[in-house]
Amino acid sequence: MNIIIINGPNLNLLGKRETDVYGTTSFELFFEELKKKYPALNLSFFQSNIEGELIDKIQEVGFTYDGIIINAAAYTHTSIGIGDALKAIATPVIEVHISNTFSRETFRHQSFISPNAKGIIIGFGLKSYELAIQSFL
Numbered sequence: 001m002n003i004i005i006i007n008g009p010n011l012n013l014l015g016k017r018e019t020d021v022y023g024t025t026s027f028e029l030f031f032e033e034l035k036k037k038y039p040a041l042n043l044s045f046f047q048s049n050i051e052g053e054l055i056d057k058i059q060e061v062g063f064t065y066d067g068i069i070i071n072a073a074a075y076t077h078t079s080i081g082i083g084d085a086l087k088a089i090a091t092p093v094i095e096v097h098i099s100n101t102f103s104r105e106t107f108r109h110q111s112f113i114s115p116n117a118k119g120i121i122i123g124f125g126l127k128s129y130e131l132a133i134q135s136f137l
């Protein structure tokens, strides 16, 4: 099963960035552990700070992969382009967030991803990604 995790802007700084909100583990380290835990899955990972690169990746995998797990980070709340790309593809999408966006500022309550996602997992730290993987099993 081919599953890709797509991370949006500033998530390359996980482990260093606002550690009270996002924790102290880098995504690279977490991803290595995840791959070990689910050896039967073909897990891949893509991160970009650039909206168009995220859209290109969604289009590239969106007709062949079995699942997309996306944390579009700040673009969640602003990007009609990413929302449209997710709507255009055939692969099922799970939206994840590390923090509980609904307990934070009101601008984080809106998502252009949610209407185009099969499901949403929010607020469980990095475990949100693992719960999303389990949803495909």
Ligand code: DQA
Residues within 6 Å of the ligand: 009, 010, 011, 071, 072, 073, 074, 075, 076, 096, 097, 098, 099, 100, 101, 108
């Ligand atoms: C986030 C929440 C977003 O509001 C924020 O812009 C992020 C991370 C999360 O995973 O909690 O960068 O998507």
